Structures are given as structure tokens and as C-alpha cells.
Amino acid sequence: MKTQDFDFDLDSSIMPHDPIQLRGNVRESGKMVVLDRTASTTQHTVFTKICDYFRTGDLLVLNDSYMLSNTLSFQGPDQSPQITVYGHEPEGTTIVDVKTKPAFIKPGATLPCTDDNRLVCRLLEELPDKLWRVQFEPAELLVPTLEQFGQRLDETIHLDPSHWRASRQAYRSVYAKAPGSLEIPSAGLHFSQDLLAQAVDKGVELAYITLHVGATETLAVRHISEDEIENHKVRSEYYEVGDETAAQISRARAGERRVIAVGTTVMRTLETLAVGKDPKAPIEPKAGWTDLYIYPGFEFKAVNVLLTNLHRPRSSHIVLTAAFAGKDLVMLSYAEITNRGGYEFDMFGDSMLIM
Helix, strand or coil, rough: CEEHHHCCCHHHHHHHCCCCHHHHHCHCCCCEEEEEEECEEEECCCHHHHHHHCCCCEEEEEEEEEECCCCCEEECCCCCEEEEEEEEEECCEEEEEEECCCCCCCCEEEEEEEECCCEEEEEEECCCEEEEEEEECCCHHHHHHHHHEEEEHHHHCCCCCHHHCCHHHCCCCCCCCEEEEEECCCCCHCCCCHHHHHHHHHEEEEEEEECCCCCCCCCCCCCCCCCEHHHCCCCCCCECHHHHHHHHHHHHHHHCCEEEEEEEEHHHHHHHHHCCCCCCCCCEEEEEEEEECCCCCCCCCCEEEEEEEEECCCEEEHHHHHHCCCHHHHHHHHHHHHCCCCCCCCCCCCEECCC
């Protein structure tokens, strides 16, 4: 399938740089477009109405990961280079960008962290585009060190560093509890505690998975540069689905209740667990890595409804939504959205509910 089929003009001015709360509004005040796959129709509404589209017995699956700072300083012989962490690798290595390149930046160099010298960065291999594969040792210190001492530098989402330092909760969902993402699991940002309570009052069950967003959001990995979407590759990301959540999903599948994925991260996780299984087969608890790339032709087995943000053209995210809702309906909805005006895109923009 041609990548150009997922292209459209998008003005960068409608991709906000900060969460909606930092722009004078509440979390749930954004717009929402609703796609009905059965009727092939679109409806324009607001996110505060989302519970109108839920049913008693629905299982709403949420990603409880939250975004960390991504940049630390490390000690060198004559200056302290900044190292920006872009994505973890299944074998325990990490892809980073070294912001300066003095003479001592070469394979084999070992640099202690300026803020906590117990954490060491060992440079393994130089990659294209000024990137490196590195090993952080001990690996378990990286996340707490980023959380305590890290700064935030971004090329994919241009957030204001001063806002990030002062208002980190605004960049997290209200149910976030697991540090580890290097970019924002953004679909859940729209929910307030009140809206989740309304959903529960309506008989909706809540479940939580963890997927740490990394390399699918950074390094322009979600932008498809190949002419054919089938030739695109996504990087692996780490996920965890515990005993309770696996049991909740299994009961919903067995009872033919709807499973609602909040975000493409949840979609990728649940469909990874369901690959090769019967639609009603139990889901097993699991922790691991997924490199699942979903594009038209994919057979969905786990998810019945998807809540996601409005995505950039030629992205792996918009291709995923087209796989779920059908290319014609998705691209029609984006044409309507851009023609109507008033919608905001990307991490801090408006949302799309696909039923």
C-alpha cells in the first residue's frame, strides 16, 4: 500500500507544544471525532461526552506508564557531554544522542554520570545520524537517575523545558504510576478522575497495562519514509501485563464484552498478546518486548474499540488507525477535521474514538 495514501497537509501551528492544562483549560475539554466502523460515519463532539459511547460491561484498558526526563550529563576528561536517551533495546543496550563530540567520545569510552557517579555510560557503537548504542551500568539505576536529575530535551515534541520542570503532572495521565517512557503515552491525558469515575458508575471496568514508549516516538520512527508502508519498521518497546489485567481481559473476551484500548500503546500490547490465539482464548500475563507493526491487512483479535489522538500524516500511528477502521473512513475523517478547522493534533491535541 502506498504511503502517499496517508498524506495530507498539516499546519504545524495546530500541534500544541504543551498540555491543555498549561493553556488554560481542563484535561477533558478537548474535541473528539467518533468513527463508527459499521455505519462508516463520523461524528464531531467533545471529550467530556466520551462516557455516552461506553456500555455497561466494557473493559477500558489504560497504559499506566509516564514520561521521564531524557537527558543527563556525564563526566569526561575536559568537558561534560550531555547524553539524551532515545530508546531502550531488548538486549539491554540503549540508543542515545551525545550532544557534544570531544575527542574522548569513541567506542569503549566509559563515562560516569555527573549527578550520580554510580551510574556509568559505556559507549559501544557509533550509529548513523550522530547516534550511539550504549550500555548503562548498573542498568537499574538509569530510570531513577533520569527521574531525579534528568533534564528534558526534545526534537519530536517541542515542549517548554520550564513548563516541564514546574508542571510534570500535566504531562502524565491521572492514573500514571510506572516511570519509564521516554515520550508521552498521550491518549490517556484526556481523562480526568471525574470522567473515569463516571465510566465506572456506568458499569465500565478499568484495567491497566504498562508499555514504556520509546523508540516508536523518537528518531522519527513513526514517520514512514518508504514508498510502501509494508517496508517500514518499528523498534521494540517494553511492556508488562500482570495477572489481574490478564484475567480481566480473558473474562471480557470470553463474555464477548468490548475491550477498549486507550492509545496505540495499549493496542500494540494487547494485540501482541493475542497473536496466534483464538478470539476467546485466555490471555496470559507476560512481560517482554513488542515490535508489532500494525498496518492494513492486520487481523485484530483483542481490541474492539480504540481511543487515540489525532496523528501526523505518513505516520505509523495513522496507518494503525487505518488498519482498525479502514483507510477510506480514516482519511475521510481527517479531511473533515482539517476542513472544519479548530482541531489540534499530536501529543497535546484532540482525540479520535473508533468504534
